[in-house]
Amino acid sequence: MPTRKKGQTEFVQWMGPLLDCLRALGGSAKPKEVSSWIARKLGLPPEITEATIKSGANRFHNQVQWARQYLVWEGLLDDSKRGVWTLSPLGWKTQINDGLARTIFLERVKVGRSMRDQSLPKASTQEVADTVPPDEVQELSLLGVLRELPPYGFELICGRLLREHGFEDVEVTQRSRDGGIDGYGLLRLSPFVSLRVAFQAKRYKDVVSRSAVGEFRNALLGRAEKGVFITTGRFTADAAAEATRGGVVPIELIDGEELVELFQSAGIGVKPKTVYEIDHAFFDEFRRQVA
Known part of the structure; x- marks a missing residue:
């Protein structure tokens, strides 16, 4: 090793x-x-x-x-x-x-x-x-902006993100303190099948533990068929295992890196920018040419 x-x-x-x-x-x-x-x-x-x-x-x-x-x-x-x-x-x-x-x-x-x-x-x-790494600077900058939002502002923007990615009837419920659930949305899988999804949005810098995922699942019982846990931090291996545990309500985990990708793919909160990166391999042959 x-x-x-x-x-x-x-x-x-x-x-x-x-x-x-x-x-x-x-x-x-x-x-x-x-x-x-x-x-x-x-x-x-x-x-x-x-x-x-x-x-x-x-x-x-x-x-x-x-x-x-x-x-x-x-x-x-x-x-x-x-x-x-x-x-x-x-x-x-x-x-x-x-x-x-x-x-x-x-x-x-x-x-x-x-x-x-x-x-x-x-x-x-x-x-x-x-x-x-150079190509990660923009991602960390966006994460920094998201982490600086107030809690309710972050929950609202996560609700907006869900709408942009196909959810309907999105409702943010933080102010009612709905048992740890920050919002709901309807995800239509087909004209005949839909899922009621609950989400939790947390502005963490560090890791989300297994217990946090377990507590969120407990809040889902009888309220939603699937959960989405969104964080600006990351999940421990135990948390990931808890999210995919069989026989219980499944939970999707969205960490900071995936959150940035979702904002970028939806084109919200970001503007496209052309950046030219030096192709060092292209110049290698010319560096070896000595008169």
Whole structure:
């Protein structure tokens, strides 16, 4: 099992497993699917998978995102589709061990640090692993805005989000303190079938525990056929297990990362912006040309 190496950037150890994961999953996957796969495959303990960084984000997932960023720069991942990590043709056939991962990191720092100074602060390699990957800055900014909303404002905007994603008859009930349920909505599955869904919206920075999910389910009994728990934080593994436990009312879990994706896909609270990222791989051939 990988261990923390003091004085070295830790994310390099996830480059090989990240490629292995995408090959195992058919060439593409959602970011959290990748992190979860690596954690299960390597049997990583909670002290690695549950640790956080200063922003409150999950440290392990942050490092996997950094590994992904370097693999994109190396041309091993296709960066054309947002929210999905996809192998490039070169990535399909490339195997990365610890030595190659370290070489990729050092070479990329050597040729690209001056071009990336606007995104990566000058720091030790260990400090780099505790910063935010360039393509995650917007997500964290949106999460910051959502976390600063008052509780009722956050519940109202979650109700708006549900409407934008197909829910009908959405009602926010926080002010009536309906047993821990913040609102209801009707989800039509077909002209003949619909579900009454209750939601809970919490502006957490840290983790949502199993007990919180269990308490929400208890509030659902006799009131809704399905629950949606929305948070700006993240859920523990035990909370995820509780949400999918058989024989009880099912609960969908929407964490901060998924919440941002839902806002972006619905186009609410965000404006489209064209950003050009430097293609370092394109310039590599020219850097090797010496007169």
